[in-house]
Amino acid sequence: DADVTQTPRNRITKTGKRIMLECSQTKGHDRMYWYRQDPGLGLRLIYYSFDVKDINKGEISDGYSVSRQAQAKFSLSLESAIPNQTALYFCATSDLTTGRGETQYFGPGTRLLVL
């Protein structure tokens, strides 16, 4: 089945370490997104990419970087992890078809703990 996958699913790291979260999709969608979710704060957009050559900052991009290696792959990096980046991270994809908004499909999430 066409799907959105994220690796790793769980990660524990220490303050100051560099880590990468990866997202792959087989839906053939052009658009990919990275969100983080914290209890009581909902989903907040970190970065998004509308195609391989297009990268945009979201609401909370500080401390993060991304790489769109191919249409199907979108990676999120924490250059120097800090404890307040402990959160649940979701990748999502979408395909603009109607010109009136679109449905986003979410991966299973990566639970990150920064000690």
Add this chain to the structure above:
Amino acid sequence: QKEVEQNSGPLSVPEGAIASLNCTYSDRGSQSFFWYRQYSGKSPELIMFIYSNGDKEDGRFTAQLNKASQYVSLLIRDSQPSDSATYLCAVNPDRGSTLGRLYFGRGTQLTVWP
């Protein structure tokens, strides 16, 4: 700043009742509206989307949109314990370079008790 507001709940209803979830948004020009369901520890999954004023029904779910009042609601009829989850409202302002971005509310936690 585009804001999407939801009552955080928890909203608790008995099995078989109607659950009503509400959402307001700040960007008057918003065009597309989505309801996602998220079980604890899982990823959000789409329940419904609505573009036009009025009601849209899909099984036990009805989305209602009132653009003049800037609110969108989700009704769940014949609520079941399996409906217990957090419901996220999302809005797409659908303009220019931000086309495709969704702005999410913080979610309303629903509990359906047997």
